[in-house]
Amino acid sequence: MDDIQVGLIGYGPAGRFFHGPLIHATPGLRLAAVVTRDPGRAAEAGQRYGAAALPDAEQVFGRCDLVVVASPNRTHVPLATEALALGLPVIVDKPLAATAEEARRLVALARERGRMLTVFQNRRWDGDFRTLRALLEEGALGEVTRFESRFERWRPEPKGGWRESGGAREIGGLLYDLGSHLVDQALQLFGPVRTVYAESAARRPGVGSDDDTFVALGHESGVRSHLWMSAVAARPGPRFRVLGSAGAYVKDGLDVQEDRLRAGRTPDEPGFGEEPEERWGEIGAAEGRRPLPTLPGSYLDFYRGVETALRTGGQPPVDPAGAVAVLRVIEAARLSAEQGTVSHLS
Structure with missing residues (x-):
């Protein structure tokens, strides 16, 4: 063909x-x-x-x-x-x-x-997200109560460009950028949302859109999702911290694929999405934690x-209806941050 x-x-x-x-x-x-x-x-x-x-x-x-x-x-x-x-x-x-x-x-x-x-x-094909989804399907964490997810970076000097300097007309800022991934992952894992609370700010001089935002979601399933996105995190928190009745999964660092693509590596080469052992997350409780291999990421899929x-x-x-659901949450988060209230989704 x-x-x-x-x-x-x-x-x-x-x-x-x-x-x-x-x-x-x-x-x-x-x-x-x-x-x-x-x-x-x-x-x-x-x-x-x-x-x-x-x-x-x-x-x-x-x-x-x-x-x-x-x-x-x-x-x-x-x-x-x-x-x-x-x-x-x-x-x-x-x-x-x-x-x-x-x-x-x-x-x-x-x-x-x-x-x-x-x-x-x-980001649905990040290795850490694929690993977490597999853990949830197996019931390895028991009943999950809280999902913490972060995209935090340390960029004290703005890079410029429409994402940072543009206002609402440009649809810039981290809530629309990294937040689109964080909210999408939360909805994929834990389903529809009833309540949204957000705190959002532009911390760096000259930045016209949010560069430091926190969003809390109350899912219909009972799970609470806490999502952070920031360009001013001098010490980033874990990428994932997922707490359940049978244990937790904690993972630091970002998926390896973006850095490899930026370095010019090709996504169909052997081992492209595989993460080295030193970057694996841990599963277990306070005692008895063990490293858990990260499943290979595959944006190519x-x-x-x-x-x-x-x-x-x-x-x-990706069903575009999922993008509609993500935007409902983002709009509710913007309203919550502006008014200092909890937004409720029907």
Whole structure:
């Protein structure tokens, strides 16, 4: 069968370090075109993937079978809407939209047009998340009462760019960025949410969006999720701390795949997602703790799932309805932080 021709809109960090390498490494997909106006990045895309560099998104729509939207957040909805209206399947980087209502309209349009819409929630394929999900399926922790999850970094000097300096119009800040992953993982593991409480601030001078946020979720299942996202954590806490009636799982450090992609390694090479033993987490109680091997991470499985869905007409690897649920929680968290109250979801 002919390769599916993929057009990638946006060749910043998301396009260069995630989507480009993953598309290129997926059998049945070909990165045919990249939208960028940066001459250096255009040359890189051509040399590395043989992709044509185009100056605007409209030129992609007429020459590709699949559109990937990895451009700034404020462009996600208009670009995805245009592609779906033209009858093209679409992958959108997270967050899918600024609001749950906008996301619902996109999902409805995709259904109306009979085209695939999915969201790049790659952190579902982190090795530590896969390990935790396996523990929960086995019942190894007993009845879970609290889920603590963090993406914390130490970046006292802002890097600049729309994610930090842009306000609400840019859909910037950590709640929409890292929070999209943290909330998605919590919902995947423990189900729908009833209550949301949040504290959020812009700590660094010159930053226009939140760079230090905490969110507490009360799940219908009874589990409490505590989520931290910060750029000003001089000493980051554990990536995961999960407390259950039979023990706990504690894991430090981030999944290895992002660093390896940024270093130029290819995601289909042997051992790409495997974590060294010294980075494994621990399972057990205060006494009797033991190291637990981390399952290999595999971001490539997302694009393999996309290729299969397009060939067979099956379900995409991430149901976009899940992105709507994530945005409902994010909107409730923003309201909670602004008003200093607990938000309730029906």
